[in-house]
Amino acid sequence: MNQRGERIFDVIYQEKIFLSLSSILGFILIWHILTDVLGLFPALFLPSPEKVFFTVYEKITVPVGEEKLFGHVGISVVRILVGVGIALALAVPLGILMGWYEDLDSVTSPLIEVLRPIPPIAWIPLAILWFGIGLGSKVFIIAIGAFFPALINTYIGVKFVDALLIRAAKTLGAKDKNILWEVVLPASVPLIVAGVRISIGVGMMCLVAAELVAASSGLGYLIMLGGDDLKPELSITGMILIGVLGLVADRVILAVERRVIYWKKE
């Protein structure tokens, strides 16, 4: 092998691309063997990977229901972004205030402790009643689901900031207001970001749940439609896209995390 080739091989090896891809490729291979090669499952139960691939390829140009494939993806992404966005806009400031002001904590905690265990899915009937089956009800369900993890993480982050740092700030002359902005908030960023990450994950679950129950678009709708029309390849297409979406979201958050928590030990 020439030098250049070796170097590329080194890079690939170091980045562990082969290792990372091996499980996915292996999974597809086994799936292929079970369906196409051995024919253990009828296509109506479990379509082959090839069939799913061609479904994806076809639906990029041919609409399913109201939208083409990426139209459905786009609609789901918008729902997630708006829902999680609203949740974070409410949860992070509230979590900061609750962690910082003990009185507010005492007042709000009981209500939150009662609302928190209610699964977001349980809100679906009310959401449809209040917001119809359009964007509103999906956003509502996603926002409910994403709200609590962000709230709890932010609250804990603020409440349990290293007391030593607060003492240090006080003896350096910082007042309460300075301490909140200059010490407590930066110190709780890692937990807040971790909360955002959980919120996005929960938001995606809520998205699919909401789209399964009442929707005429989105990835959850595709999954449901696949079942209704006995086209499992359509369901699998939806599932794979949600998986990819989740992966992308997680990578984005990790990149953001590395940016804002540059000061943490590796």
Place this chain on the structure above:
Amino acid sequence: MDGNQSKSKIVADHVSVEYEKDEKNFLAVDDVSMTIQDGEFVVIVGPSGCGKTTFMNTIAGLVRPIKGKVLMDGEEITGPSAERGVVFQQFALFPWKTVYENIEFGLKYRGIGKEQRAEIVRKYVQTVKLEGFENSYPHELSGGMKQRVAIARVYANRPQVLLMDEPFGALDAQTRTIMQEDLSEMFVSEKRTVLFITHSVEEAIYLGDRVVIMTARPGKIKKSIQITEEDLVPNRRQMGFDDVINMKEFLELKAEIWGLIKAEILAKHIF
């Protein structure tokens, strides 16, 4: 500065402090009275858990005594203030701030302009020998360097009183010796009132104008020993640590103080 009439900077007047553990109250500091003169370097030594830190925290204003009071310049201390800077054993640097920003922290609240702040930070970065590390983050520094930043941060803030709670306790022996020598030098060039806590008798005698020995918990003052010029050579602050600790006078003082602490440890079975 008039050397004849020294004035009291800090007065602790019959101070008792309790702390809570497992919903029980323990007496940590028992009726301690102490006066620290302006410009004096006082070191407290005593067995582990004797309430040294708790006592220092009352002076910092971080803990309120249940009995007695602590005064600075005749005024009762009711809370923390930039006039009483603290160097903590665990450094307590802000990990998201650079060395520069850490040292600058207190200055912003003193209403000092940006340019002047930069000048002050530069000066103290130099004093603690950290040139070139201004833009490093604490996690990139060694323990000794972190404590240098913490000391610079407090010095730059120009508190009237410096409280140092086992500042070198977390450092290895070699680093510790160097830090002691540097602090000793800094104290000569910039005289401040200092209260310093340590476990090390050698460190106490090397640094202190006076060494106060506390009893095991609840902490009381057992004895206060002046490290006067007659007892030790007057310019020991400019001498190396290793040179001082081998002097005859030093060894005698060390034996006396260590004897007092050892008696305390043995009497109360805290080993």
